[in-house]
């Protein structure tokens with residue numbers, strides 16, 4: 001890149017040629033040409049505007065828990081929003097900045113005696129990633145509790161999108177189509193009993209721990225649920241558990257997960273994904289689509 005971003009934005013932490021394997025939950029992936037850590041809406045807006053003026057491609061990361069970043073890395077400017085993490089409570093509403101951890105936000109809700117967000121107690125993403133993906137678990141979904149989201153649109157304007165405008169679907173939101181950056185979200189919860197909320201969160205985290213291979217790096221469920229089926233069951237019934245390419249392996253504990261068991265690369269992940277998709281197709285004629293986002297060069 002001709003423009004030196006670190007010179008342009010001295011007040012923002014920007015790392016050059018930063019290995020993204022330091023951030024991704026799979027511990028894989030190449031380098032970001034520039035990785036910026038904005039701490040405010042203004043900084044995010046300024047970075048986006050500058051990138052657009054200079055035709056620099058922009059990629060947004062939250063907690064990098066649903067990502068495979070190519071081993072060749074990401075060209076241009078990568079924004080990681082984890083330093084924008086304020087969470088505030090006002091009555092029955094919680095507003096969290098995009099980089100706030102979903103887990104932390106559920107803890108704030110519990111401490112405020114607000115119920116409705118317990119389902120997310122173990123989802124390791126950020127609020128921005130949760131809105132983008134319509135993250136959900138155990139019968140709950142971001143869709144069900146989100147009132148509005150603040151989004152930086154492609155024109156560089158900060159807009160408020162309502163729940164209806166976000167057009168949530170299964171692991172889908174309008175932001176995926178429009179390419180905006182989620183800056184914050186406001187959730188409307190209900191008053192509840194703090195002890196019961198904590199018990200529910202503990203119970204769901206217990207279930208998670210007993211079913212998911214949390215002892216290894218991973219990106220959660222790799223594939224979307226195909227209509228009328230469960231990806232994990234199809235993979236299990238295809239005899240793929242334990243299948244390995246390099247250091248990436250279809251988990252023996254939960255067939256929907258691909259775990260990094262031994263210094264895997266993103267290419268190992270991509271190879272396992274491809275093999276699983278081909279095998280399930282050959283056996284059941286069912287197409288497995290990835291839930292995980294594969295990005296980079």
Ligand SMILES: Cc1cc2nc3c(=O)[nH]c(=O)nc-3n(C[C@H](O)[C@H](O)[C@H](O)COP(=O)(O)OP(=O)(O)OC[C@H]3O[C@@H](n4cnc5c(N)ncnc54)[C@H](O)[C@@H]3O)c2cc1C
Pocket residue numbers: 025059060061062063064065066067081098122123124125126127128129130131132133134135136137175180181182183212214218219220221293
């Ligand atoms: C062990 C484990 C368990 C998991 N369990 C669940 C689960 O139960 N339910 C579930 O739904 N998911 C689960 N996940 C997946 C993941 O946590 C969610 O998809 C989460 O919402 C991703 O958030 P993130 O901040 O990590 O997003 P990232 O992985 O950083 O990004 C995911 C996508 O969102 C985009 N994005 C991120 N932030 C923004 C933003 N502010 N504005 C615009 N786009 C943005 C990125 O560009 C990318 O395309 C799990 C993952 C792991 C590793």
